[in-house]
Amino acid sequence: MPSSLMLSLAFWASGALAQQSVWGQCGGIGWNGPTSCASGSCCVTQNPWYSQCLPGNSCGGGGSGPASTSTRTTAAQITTTTTTTVATPSSPVPAGSLQQVSNFGTNPTSIQMFIYVPVKVAQNPAIIVALHPCGGSAQQFYGSMKLSSYADSNGFIVIYPQTTQYSNCWDVNNPGSLTHGGSGDATGIISMINFTLSKFNGNKDKVFVMGASSGAMMTNVMVGSYPDVFEAGASYSGVAFACLAGSTTPPTPMGSNQTCAQGLQHTPEQWAAYVRNAYPGYSGKRPRMQVIHGLADTLVRPQCGYEQLKQWSAVLGLTNTNNGTNPAAGSQYNQINYGDGSKLVGYFGQGVGHYAPPNEPVMLKFFGLI
Ligand SMILES: *[C@@H]1O[C@H](CO)[C@@H](O)[C@H](O)[C@H]1NC(C)=O
Ligand SMILES: *[C@@H]1O[C@H](CO)[C@@H](O)[C@H](O)[C@H]1NC(C)=O
Ligand SMILES: *[C@@H]1O[C@H](CO)[C@@H](O)[C@H](O)[C@H]1NC(C)=O
Numbered sequence: 001m002p003s004s005l006m007l008s009l010a011f012w013a014s015g016a017l018a019q020q021s022v023w024g025q026c027g028g029i030g031w032n033g034p035t036s037c038a039s040g041s042c043c044v045t046q047n048p049w050y051s052q053c054l055p056g057n058s059c060g061g062g063g064s065g066p067a068s069t070s071t072r073t074t075a076a077q078i079t080t081t082t083t084t085t086v087a088t089p090s091s092p093v094p095a096g097s098l099q100q101v102s103n104f105g106t107n108p109t110s111i112q113m114f115i116y117v118p119v120k121v122a123q124n125p126a127i128i129v130a131l132h133p134c135g136g137s138a139q140q141f142y143g144s145m146k147l148s149s150y151a152d153s154n155g156f157i158v159i160y161p162q163t164t165q166y167s168n169c170w171d172v173n174n175p176g177s178l179t180h181g182g183s184g185d186a187t188g189i190i191s192m193i194n195f196t197l198s199k200f201n202g203n204k205d206k207v208f209v210m211g212a213s214s215g216a217m218m219t220n221v222m223v224g225s226y227p228d229v230f231e232a233g234a235s236y237s238g239v240a241f242a243c244l245a246g247s248t249t250p251p252t253p254m255g256s257n258q259t260c261a262q263g264l265q266h267t268p269e270q271w272a273a274y275v276r277n278a279y280p281g282y283s284g285k286r287p288r289m290q291v292i293h294g295l296a297d298t299l300v301r302p303q304c305g306y307e308q309l310k311q312w313s314a315v316l317g318l319t320n321t322n323n324g325t326n327p328a329a330g331s332q333y334n335q336i337n338y339g340d341g342s343k344l345v346g347y348f349g350q351g352v353g354h355y356a357p358p359n360e361p362v363m364l365k366f367f368g369l370i
Contacts, residue, residue, distance in 0.1 A: 018033075018034045019034055019036050019037060019038045019039075026043040027043060033167070087099055087100070087101050087102070093115060093117055093199070094117075095117045095118060095119045095121065096117075096118065096119045096152075097116070098114055098115070098116050098138065098139065098142050098148075098160065099114065099115055099116075099117075100112065100113065100114050100138075101113045101114070101115055101192075101195070104191050104192050104195040105188075105191030105192070105194055105195055106187055106188070106191045107187070107188040107191055108176070108183045108184065108187055108188065109163070109165065109171065109183075109184055109185050109187075109188055110188075111161055111162060111163045111164075111185055111188040111189070112138065112161070112162040112163075112164070113159065113161060113162075113188075113192045113195075114138035114139070114142070114159070114160040114161070114162060115157065115158070115159050115160070115192075115196065116142065116147075116148045116151055116157065116158040116160065117157050117200065118148075118151045118152045118155055118156075118157070119152070120152070120155055121155050121157065121200060122154070122155030122156065123201070124201055124202070124203045125155055125156050125157050125200055125201075125202050125203060125206075126156040126157070126202070126203055126206035126207070126208065126367075126369055127156065127157050127158075127159060127193060127196050127197065127202050127203075127206065127207045127208070128147065128151075128156060128157070128158050128159070128208045128209070128210060128367070128369075129158075129159045129161065129189060129192070129193065129207070129208065129209040129210070129222070130142075130145070130147060130158055130159070130160050130210055130211065130215070131161060131170065131189075131209065131210070131211030131212075131214075131215030131216075131218045131219060131222075132160070132161075132162065132168070132211070132212070132214075132215050133211075133212045133213035133214050133215050133355060134166075134167055134168055134169040134213055134214040135167055135168050135169075136168055136212075136214075136215070137162050137168065138160035138161065138162040139160075141160055141212070141215070142158075142160050144358075145358050145360065146360050147358075147360055150360055150364055150369075150370065154364075154369055154370060156206075156369060157196055157200060157202065159189075159192050159193065159196055161185075161188065161189050161192055163185060168214075169214040170185050170214050170215065170217065170218035170221070171184050171185045172214070172217040172218055172220075172221050172239075172243075172244050173244035173245065173246075173247045173248075173249075175245070177218075177221050177225065178221060178224070178225060178241070178242055178245055178274075178278055179225060179278055179279075180225045180226060180278055180279035180282070182225070185218065186218075186221060186222060186225055186226070189218075189222060190226060190229060193207055193229060204229075205231060206231055206368075206369075207229055207230055207231060208230060208231055208232050208233065208234075208367050208369075209222045209223065209230055209233045209234075210233065210234040210235070210236070210358065210363060211234075211235065211236065211238070212236040212237060212238075212355045212356075212358060213236070213237050213238065213299075213300065213354065213355040214238075215236075215238075216235035216236045216237055216238025216239075216355070217235075217238040217239050217243070217244070218238075219233045219234065219235045219238060220233070220235055220238055220239065220240055220241040220243075220308060220311075221241060223241070223286075223287040223289065224241035224242070224274070224275045224278050225241075225278045225279065226279075227279065227282060227284065227285070227286050227287055228279075228282065228284055230287040231287060231288065231367070231368075232287050232288035232289065232290070232366065232367050232368075233287050233288075233289050233290070234289075234290040234292065234358075234363045234366065234367075235289065235290070235291050235292065235308060236292045236293075236355050236356045236357070236358050237292070237293055237294060237297060237300050237304075237305070237354055237355035237356050238291075238300070238304065238305075238308065239260050239261065239264075239300060239304040239307070239308065240266075240271050240274075240304070240307045240308045240310075240311045241271070241274055241275050241278070241311060242271075242274035242275075242278075243260040243264055243304070243307070244257075244260045245274065247259070247260065260304070261299065261300045261301065261304065262301055263301040263302075263303030263304055263307070264304075264307065265303065265307060266307070266310075266311075267310070268310040268311065268313055268314035269314055271307065271310055271311030271314060272311060272314035272315045274311075275311065275315050276315070286315055286316055288316075288342070288343040288344065288366070289308070289312045289316075289343075289344050289345075290344075290345055290346075290347070290362075290363060290366045291305050291308045291309055291312070291344075291345070291346045291347070292305075292333075292346070292347045292348075292349075292356045292358075292359070293305030293306075293346070293347075293348055293349070293352075293356060294348075294349045294351075294352030294353050294354060294355070294356045295348050295349060295350055295351070295352060296349075296350075296351050296352055296353045297352070297353055297354045297355070297356075298353070298354070299353075299354040300354060300355075302348060305346060305348060306346075308346075309336065309338070309344065309346045312338075312344050313338050313344060316338070316339075316343055316344055318338035318339040318343060318344050319338060319339070320336060320337065320338050321337060321338070321339065321340075322337050323335060323336050323337060324337060324341075326347070326362065328359070328361055328362050328365075329347050329359060329362050330349070330359070332349045332350045332351055332352060333347040333348065333349045333350075333352075334347070334348055334350075335347055336348070342366075345366065347362075
């Protein structure tokens with residue numbers, strides 16, 4: 001472990017009394033770090049899971065005002081159905097509710113596996129991996145979407161991986177996750193997919209990944225490092241594959257290194273080279289991508305959405321031929337099509353902040369599942 005990482009872990013562990021620096025996290029469900037901000041910035045609630053120290057006048061108190069403190073939201077304020085059953089490969093996974101699974105395979109970063117298997121599971125079911133945002137959890141992400149209802153009517157299975165490290169953010173800066181066959185959160189997620197494919201006779205040609213915020217960043221990591229595993233991905237307010245490569249600070253969008261989240265730009269070919277170098281020699285099919293971003297996102301800038309489109313357009317060899325709208329996406333979203341839009345499409349929402357709420361029908365249609 002690099003010493004800088006150990007230092008920041010130590011800092012985070014003892015951080016409750018310290019003041020958070022500008023751009024740092026200062027509150028949200030599960031957050032145990034500082035809740036007051038350095039002078040000249042103040043704590044702004046972005047969503048129940050994430051509050052951030054923003055500089056200047058952004059919280060109305062004046063740029064040079066005293067440090068402010070947020071109210072800490074506790075997990076108990078969110079209604080959840082607690083899962084108690086832990087299934088192992090030798091015992092059946094109960095259907096129709098979110099269940100934790102242990103012993104699912106190689107898991108170098110000790111992440112957790114949760115799964116939703118519908119009561120009427122399809123013969124050869126498709127599998128969707130759903131990755132929670134920073135500060136989130138499997139239970140929170142499951143509860144925040146209607147994906148399980150669609151699983152009930154369509155018979156697919158949803159895997160909800162969970163990390164409790166780095167304020168529950170995925171290790172999107174970890175070279176191990178940014179490399180095919182490397183060691184990181186990505187490995188544990190691939191193990192969950194392998195486990196589900198074999199246990200439920202899953203369809204390996206219909207494995208998908210989606211996520212929001214940190215989960216969207218990880219979606220890009222998964223399709224980049226494991227193009228052989230995924231048919232398609234959907235990224236809600238994420239960043240391009242390897243956008244955080246080279247960052248040694250914890251891989252949170254609100255860590256001290258904001259270079260990526262504030263809109264790091266590369267050429268399409270430079271972005272594509274990161275993807276190709278993650279799995280040298282791979283010449284097979286590449287996953288299709290749907291990129292959704294809010295144009296009013298100040299946490300992970302809209303440019304990060306455009307950078308994803310640049311990356312995947314170069315990887316997939318597609319160009320932006322036309323734009324349009326999609327009534328199902330909502331009138332605030334414009335649609336950017338690459339090729340005929342079936343392999344790469346972007347949706348950018350006017351007035352939409354962080355993170356753009358997942359739209360199950362539009363995503364599942366793109367995946368070819370409804
Ligand atoms: C997942 O399964 C594939 C295909 O069987 C295998 O090559 C790979 O090593 C497995 N990965 C993990 C992390 O278990
Ligand atoms: C910050 O992150 C960028 C990539 O997002 C990286 O190139 C840069 O080296 C990082 N800086 C530090 C100080 O870690
Ligand atoms: C589609 O929209 C994007 C973003 O607004 C723009 O940059 C691009 O030129 C548009 N493409 C076409 C073909 O009009």
